[in-house]
Amino acid sequence: MSAVKFNQQQLSVLDEADLQQSASELESLYQSNNLSLDNLLLLLEVSNALYRAGYPVIDDQSYDQYLDQLKDKDPVHPYLTTVEPEVVVDSKTVPLPQKMLSTDKAYSFEEIKKWSDRILKAADELDVAESDIQVRVTPKLDGYAAFDDGQTLYTRGDGVRGQDVTRAFARGLQVANDAERGLGPGEIVIKKSYFDEVLSKHFENSRNIQAAIIAEKKIDANIQKAIDDGACVFYPFAAIENWTGHYQTLLNDFEKIVESIWNAVDFDIDGVIIETTNEEIKAHMGATRHHHRWQIAYKVNDESAEVEVVKVLPQTSRTGRLSPVAELIPTKLSGATISRVTVHHYNMVKTNGVGPGAVVQLVRSGLVIPKIEKVIKAAEPELPENCPSCGSHVIWESDHLMCPNKTDCPAQTENTLIHFFKTLGNNDGFGPKVIEKISGFNVKHIHQIYQLTIEDFVKFGFGDKTSQNLVDQLKASREIEIEDWRFLAAFGVSRLGGGNCEKLLQHHTLTELFDISVEDMVKIDGFAQLSAEAIFEGLANIREEFFKVYQLGFNLTQTPKLSDAGNSDSPVAGKTLVFTGTMLQGSRGDMEKQAKGLGAKVAKSVTGKTDYLVTGEKVGEAKIKAAQEKGVTVISEGEYLTLINAESGL
Numbered sequence: 012m013s014a015v016k017f018n019q020q021q022l023s024v025l026d027e028a029d030l031q032q033s034a035s036e037l038e039s040l041y042q043s044n045n046l047s048l049d050n051l052l053l054l055l056e057v058s059n060a061l062y063r064a065g066y067p068v069i070d071d072q073s074y075d076q077y078l079d080q081l082k083d084k085d086p087v088h089p090y091l092t093t094v095e096p097e098v099v100v101d102s103k104t105v106p107l108p109q110k111m112l113s114t115d116k117a118y119s120f121e122e123i124k125k126w127s128d129r130i131l132k133a134a135d136e137l138d139v140a141e142s143d144i145q146v147r148v149t150p151k152l153d154g155y156a157a158f159d160d161g162q163t164l165y166t167r168g169d170g171v172r173g174q175d176v177t178r179a180f181a182r183g184l185q186v187a188n189d190a191e192r193g194l195g196p197g198e199i200v201i202k203k204s205y206f207d208e209v210l211s212k213h214f215e216n217s218r219n220i221q222a223a224i225i226a227e228k229k230i231d232a233n234i235q236k237a238i239d240d241g242a243c244v245f246y247p248f249a250a251i252e253n254w255t256g257h258y259q260t261l262l263n264d265f266e267k268i269v270e271s272i273w274n275a276v277d278f279d280i281d282g283v284i285i286e287t288t289n290e291e292i293k294a295h296m297g298a299t300r301h302h303h304r305w306q307i308a309y310k311v312n313d314e315s316a317e318v319e320v321v322k323v324l325p326q327t328s329r330t331g332r333l334s335p336v337a338e339l340i341p342t343k344l345s346g347a348t349i350s351r352v353t354v355h356h357y358n359m360v361k362t363n364g365v366g367p368g369a370v371v372q373l374v375r376s377g378l379v380i381p382k383i384e385k386v387i388k389a390a391e392p393e394l395p396e397n398c399p400s401c402g403s404h405v406i407w408e409s410d411h412l413m414c415p416n417k418t419d420c421p422a423q424t425e426n427t428l429i430h431f432f433k434t435l436g437n438n439d440g441f442g443p444k445v446i447e448k449i450s451g452f453n454v455k456h457i458h459q460i461y462q463l464t465i466e467d468f469v470k471f472g473f474g475d476k477t478s479q480n481l482v483d484q485l486k487a488s489r490e491i492e493i494e495d496w497r498f499l500a501a502f503g504v505s506r507l508g509g510g511n512c513e514k515l516l517q518h519h520t521l522t523e524l525f526d527i528s529v530e531d532m533v534k535i536d537g538f539a540q541l542s543a544e545a546i547f548e549g550l551a552n553i554r555e556e557f558f559k560v561y562q563l564g565f566n567l568t569q570t571p572k573l574s575d576a577g578n579s580d581s582p583v584a585g586k587t588l589v590f591t592g593t594m595l596q597g598s599r600g601d602m603e604k605q606a607k608g609l610g611a612k613v614a615k616s617v618t619g620k621t622d623y624l625v626t627g628e629k630v631g632e633a634k635i636k637a638a639q640e641k642g643v644t645v646i647s648e649g650e651y652l653t654l655i656n657a658e659s660g661l
């Protein structure tokens with residue numbers, strides 16, 4: 012444990028926390044390695060108070076190690092069996108509708124494996140098949156824990172009693188991802204980019220702001236603006252970005268999955284949450300008084316190191332872009348030895364002087380894969396003149412060096428083939444090694460692979476069994492059902508990842524897409540002129556190959572068309588509605604769901620794009636007037652029900 016020195020802000024919080032010990036006494040406690048129970052508790056309480064106020068003195072891992080010490084000394088100590096209290100905003104508390112717990116923590120993959128063994132054991136005891144064990148990975152938001160039962164918003168408090176902070180919604184706080192109210196536990200969080208760009212001028216950290224959003228006293232104008240701009244939100248965990256899949260897939264692809272979830276949201280996070288979604292297992296494992304046994308937080312500490320670059324080597328991707336990979340003098344970082352790192356792009360290599368002898372600062376900031384944070388000492392940049400795969404002369408395209416050889420560059424063709432089979436995801440066997448081998452025999456296109464026979468594979472040097480298996484896998488890839496958007500994404504057209512493919516296929520069938528114009532594409536939500544042009548060109552380039560492959564007959568499921576959803580005859584179909592106030596007919600959440608079912612878009616706040624503001628009881632005159640000024644039609648709940656022609660209950 013490194014030395015602790017309190018700064019001015021921490022000292023002011025220490026005063027508030029009304030602690031008896033002087034700061035210098037505390038500092039010496041932090042450095043002693045054999046603490047009495049009382050002092051250990053004091054340390055935990057002081058650290059916690061400072062952490063909750065936004066001025067931590069030690070990192071999370073150290074804090075959790077002190078917690079472990081307490082566990083050793085007194086396993087049933089009350090501090091371990093309740094959740095650590097948040098900063099108190101006012102004194103009145105109310106019981107929470109449901110107990111809110113803390114989480115168990117893991118700082119290594121081994122601990123995650125042990126946790127998964129416990130899940131496996133529970134499944135075994137319940138006779139749940141191993142193949143049915145699903146897990147969900149979500150970003151662990153680092154905000155202010157709260158609970159929304161649809162009527163009231165509560166703080167977590169001590170986990171059993173919290174405070175009523177419904178006023179945050181009255182102040183305009185929105186639910187993230189356009190989700191409804193009443194989804195239970197979540198966090199009040201502030202968009203990172205917004206904090207950096209706007210709020211960091213006025214506030215030191217997000218924690219001060221979170222507290223202000225729910226505080227009883229008058230709210231700061233900058234914070235009110237952040238709420239109005241949608242930058243502060245309540246994020247229910249039920250609606251959060253997630254990866255859900257088989258637990259073994261998670262263990263196999265742990266780093267990649269964790270990294271993608273770590274980067275999935277524009278909010279501060281301090282780890283990822285991993286939990287099983289199997290209700291039977293959850294019920295069986297239950298909870299301690301501190302955490303659910305079926306859930307665990309995976310955390311990583313920020314660590315950095317200064318490392319010398321040995322050389323910078325290019326790697327050609329499937330699109331022809333060259334990625335610079337810096338080879339490093341092997342260095343230990345958060346327990347792993349790092350010997351290479353990808354540099355952002357070649358322009359960075361050039362302008363920051365990344366080459367032999369340069370010194371870079373590597374940071375592993377919660378991420379499993381380290382990144383170059385900055386170049387500490389520049390050197391002569393090492394830039395390639397030719398593609399490492401085909402030898403073509405490379406050219407600059409904005410920040411990137413590109414291999415212009417679209418038809419005959421082995422790296423580009425191989426990576427395209429690997430991408431195809433990997434994206435389909437319903438087969439096994441066509442990984443980098445196999446693809447490299449068959450490319451050596453002039454197999455360059457997807458449709459060619461499908462023509463290969465067992466004899467061909469044997470000729471290429473595969474064993475009899477492997478050859479049989481490869482042919483079986485090709486068959487499986489056509490027979491096992493996959494979504495049409497995934498099939499299209501497998502062709503690797505630039506800007507046509509799964510998400511965009513799905514959006515396009517909600518409007519056009521797969522084969523139609525090859526005939527729509529740039530203008531048609533721009534009309535679809537989410538496609539700007541430039542991406543539409545790039546996609547149009549990309550589709551034209553793959554057209555011939557696409558149809559050759561498509562005609563082999565894959566088992567594709569069609570993406571539902573947007574117009575199929577809901578009841579398009581309804582007078583509210585396609586309209587944007589906002590519900591406000593207390594509804595008589597049912598909960599607001601139910602009414603919103605019903606409206607969505609009728610094809611309406613439901614928004615949380617009134618903008619110029621809103622068609623109807625549906626008002627329940629207790630809606631202020633000012634709100635109604637403001638909506639009318641924006642040209643929004645304001646109707647009562649009764650008028651709305653007449654409009655949609657639903658007289659009775661939902």
Ligand SMILES: NC(=O)c1ccc[n+]([C@@H]2O[C@H](COP(=O)([O-])OP(=O)(O)OC[C@H]3O[C@@H](n4cnc5c(N)ncnc54)[C@H](O)[C@@H]3O)[C@@H](O)[C@H]2O)c1
Pocket residue numbers: 058059062063067068069070071072074075094095111112113114115116149150151152153155156157167196197198248251284308
């Ligand atoms: N550095 C320090 O001085 C210091 C001091 C006190 C606590 N801490 C850290 O905080 C931990 C305890 O804090 P805690 O009990 O508030 O929180 P926690 O870290 O135990 O996490 C539990 C909370 O995570 C939240 N959460 C965020 N995203 C979630 C998601 N996707 N799914 C489910 N839950 C999600 C929930 O609100 C829940 O209440 C300690 O173990 C330590 O790591 C550090």
Ligand SMILES: [Zn+2]
Pocket residue numbers: 327398399400401402403414415416420421422423
């Ligand atoms: Zn090339």
